[in-house]
Amino acid sequence: MKRKGTSIKIEAPKDSIEAVLRDVPGFVTNWPYVVRISMRDGLKAEIMMPRFVFRFRDTYRVEYHSDYNSHIYDGTGDRGHLTLVITLKEWQKYVDVVLELSYKGKGEFWLGKTLQDFVEKVGKAVKELAESRPIKAPEPTATSSDDGIAAGVDFSNPMSVAEFLSKSQMVHSGLHVISAEGLLGLIGELRGNIRSNVLYISGITNDGTRSFKVLLNGSRVLAIEFRDKNGTEVIKVEDDEDAGKALELTKKVQGAYMVNVWVPVGGV
Amino acid sequence: MTAETGRSAGSTPWDIDPFEELYRLWKAITEGIQLGMPHIVGRARVEEGRVSGLEMNVILHETETELSFKDGDYVYFIIPAKPEEGIEGIYVRLDKILGDRG
Numbered sequence: 001m002k003r004k005g006t007s008i009k010i011e012a013p014k015d016s017i018e019a020v021l022r023d024v025p026g027f028v029t030n031w032p033y034v035v036r037i038s039m040r041d042g043l044k045a046e047i048m049m050p051r052f053v054f055r056f057r058d059t060y061r062v063e064y065h066s067d068y069n070s071h072i073y074d075g076t077g078d079r080g081h082l083t084l085v086i087t088l089k090e091w092q093k094y095v096d097v098v099l100e101l102s103y104k105g106k107g108e109f110w111l112g113k114t115l116q117d118f119v120e121k122v123g124k125a126v127k128e129l130a131e132s133r134p135i136k137a138p139e140p141t142a143t144s145s146d147d148g149i150a151a152g153v154d155f156s157n158p159m160s161v162a163e164f165l166s167k168s169q170m171v172h173s174g175l176h177v178i179s180a181e182g183l184l185g186l187i188g189e190l191r192g193n194i195r196s197n198v199l200y201i202s203g204i205t206n207d208g209t210r211s212f213k214v215l216l217n218g219s220r221v222l223a224i225e226f227r228d229k230n231g232t233e234v235i236k237v238e239d240d241e242d243a244g245k246a247l248e249l250t251k252k253v254q255g256a257y258m259v260n261v262w263v264p265v266g267g268v
Numbered sequence: 269m270t271a272e273t274g275r276s277a278g279s280t281p282w283d284i285d286p287f288e289e290l291y292r293l294w295k296a297i298t299e300g301i302q303l304g305m306p307h308i309v310g311r312a313r314v315e316e317g318r319v320s321g322l323e324m325n326v327i328l329h330e331t332e333t334e335l336s337f338k339d340g341d342y343v344y345f346i347i348p349a350k351p352e353e354g355i356e357g358i359y360v361r362l363d364k365i366l367g368d369r370g
Contacts, residue, residue, distance in 0.1 A: 158285040162363065165356055173352045202354050208294030211355070227291075258298075260354035 002108045004115040005100040008123045012130040014090045017097065019219075020129040021071045021086060024064045025247060026219050028073070029184060030129060032121035033114075039244020045075065047082070049107075049114045056080075056107045080105020084122065099123050132192045146264045150198045153215050155225040155234045161213075164200060165262065171196075172261035176203070183250040186259070187216065196263035203257030212253045221246045226253060280366050283320045290355045290362075296326035297349045297358075304328035306349045308358065311342045312366055319366055336365045343369045 010017055020027055028045050029037055035057075036046040043064075048057040060075030060082055069089065075082035081104045089096040101119040103111060149167055153160045171194055178186055187201065197218050204211035215223040224246045225234045235246045293308065300306035310324030326349065336345035347361045 158287050159282060161287065161356075162280075162282065162359070165360055166363070170353065170357060173354065173357075200356075202356055204291075204294060204355060206298045208291060208298070211291065258351060258354060260352075260356060262356060 001102055001104045002112060002115055003100065003102045004112070004119050005098065006116075006120050006123050007096060007098040008127055009094045010097055010127050010130050011094045012133065014088060014095050016133045017088060017095055017126065017130040018071075019133065020126060022066070023219050024062065024073070025243065026184075027125075027129070028062060029247060030125040032118055032125075037244065037247055039240050039247070047075075047077075049111055049118065051107065051110050051114045054107065054110070056111065058105070077105065080108070084119070086126070097123065097126060099126075129188065132188045146196070146198045147217060149264050150215060150217055150222055153200075153223055154236045155213055155215075155223050156236070164215075164264070167264055168200065168262040169265045170260055170262050172259070174259055175256060176259045177256045178203075178254055180251070180254055183212070183214070183253040187214075190259075190261055194261065194263060198264050200262040201259060202262070203253070203259040205255060205257055210253075210255065210257075212257070214250070221250070224249050228252075280363050281318045283318055284322055286319075286322060286359055286362060287355060289322055289324055290358055293324060293326050293349075294355065298351050300326055300328050300349075301351055304330060305332055306351075307333060307346050308349045308362070309346045311344045313341050314338075314343055314366060314369070315341055334361075334365075336369050338369045345369075 025037060025039060025043055028034060028043065033047050033049050034045050035048050038044045043062045044059055045062055046057065046059045048055050058077035058079050060077040063074045065072045065074070070085060070087045073084040083102045085100045087098045099119050099122060101115055103115055149164055153164045155161065172190060176186055190199070190201065199216045200213070201216070202213045210228045213225040214221060221237055221243065223236045225232060226249050233249060235242055235249060237243050237246050297306045305328065306326050307329050308324050309327050310322065312319050313321035332348045334347055336343060343366055345365050347365060349358050
C-alpha cells in the first residue's frame with residue numbers, strides 16, 4: 001500500500017466545493033491520467049499512470065461515499081485498488097481541503113512520484129472547479145423559467161433551438177482553440193465570466209466541416225450535438241447513460257472553433 | 269459583445285430547417301470575410317406566416333447593408349453575415365426579417 005497526500009486552501013464556499021465533489025462523473029473526468037470514462041453499468045474510469053518508460057493502465061470501478069465532511073472515492077480495478085479521501089474543513093474565508101490517495105496494486109513500489117503528482121493535480125482540479133463556479137445563483141424565479149426554456153430544447157428538433165434563441169441573448173463570441181478533452185475546460189473558463197446557470201454554447205470551425213452545440217444547466221449537460229464529415233450525433237440527456245455518452249461526445253470536440261455563448265434573457 | 273434578438277415572442281414557424289442551410293453557407297462566409305463583408309442574399313417563401321421555402325447565397329459587399337421586401341408569397345432579403353455571431357446570430361437576423369415582413 002502506497003499513500004500520498006496533500007492539502008490546499010480553497011477560497012470558495014464549502015457548498016461549491018461539495019457540489020464539485022458530488023458530481024462524481026464530472027469530477028473524475030478532471031482527474032489527471034484519466035483516459036476514458038464509462039457510465040454504462042456504474043461509473044468506470046480508465047486510468048493510465050506513467051512512470052519512467054512504463055504505463056500502468058487499469059480500469060477502475062468507482063464508488064462514492066460521503067459523510068458530513070469527507071468524500072471517499074473508492075476505485076477497484078483488475079490489477080489494483082485506488083482510494084481517494086477528501087476531507088473539508090471550513091474556516092471563515094476559505095476551506096482547508098486535505099486529500100489522501102492510497103494505491104495497492106501493480107507497480108506500487110515505483111509509483112510514489114506519480115501518485116504524489118496524481119493527488120496534487122486532483123487538488124488543483126478541485127480548486128479550479130470550485131473557484132470557477134458562480135458564487136451566487138440568479139434569483140429563483142428567473143432560474144425556474146430558464147430551466148423551463150432549457151428543458152424544451154432538443155437538438156434533433158431545430159424549432160426547439162429557434163424557440164430558445166428567440167428568448168436568449170449572445171453574451172460571448174470568440175475564437176477558441178480546444179485541446180484534447182478540452183471542451184469541459186473551455187466551459188469552465190466561460191462560466192467564470194457569465195452569471196447564468198443555463199448556457200447554450202455553439203462552436204464551428206472556419207471551414208464549417210465540424211461544429212458542436214451544447215446546452216448546460218450548471219455543470220449538467222442537457223443536450224449536445226456534434227457534427228463532422230461523418231454526420232451528426234445528437235444526444236438529449238435524460239438518464240445517467242445518456243450523460244456518459246454526452247461526456248464521451250465532448251471529447252470529440254478539438255481544434256480551433258468560433259465559439260458563441262447564449263443565455264436566456266427570461267420572460268416568456 | 270451582445271446581440272439582442274429584438275423580439276421576445278416566439279420565433280417564426282419554419283417548415284424547413286434554416287440551420288442546415290446556414291451550415292451549408294458557412295464556409296463561403298468565413299472565406300468571404302477575408303475579401304469583403306459577406307452578406308446572405310436570398311428569398312424565403314412565407315405562406316400564412318410559415319416559412320415553407322428558402323434559397324440563399326453568399327455575396328460580398330463593401331459596406332454593411334440590410335434590405336428586405338415582400339413580393340407576393342416571397343420575402344427577398346440581403347443581410348450581413350458576421351462570422352463572429354455564429355450560425356445562431358445569423359439565424360436570429362434572418363428570423364427577425366421574416367418576422368417583420370412575413
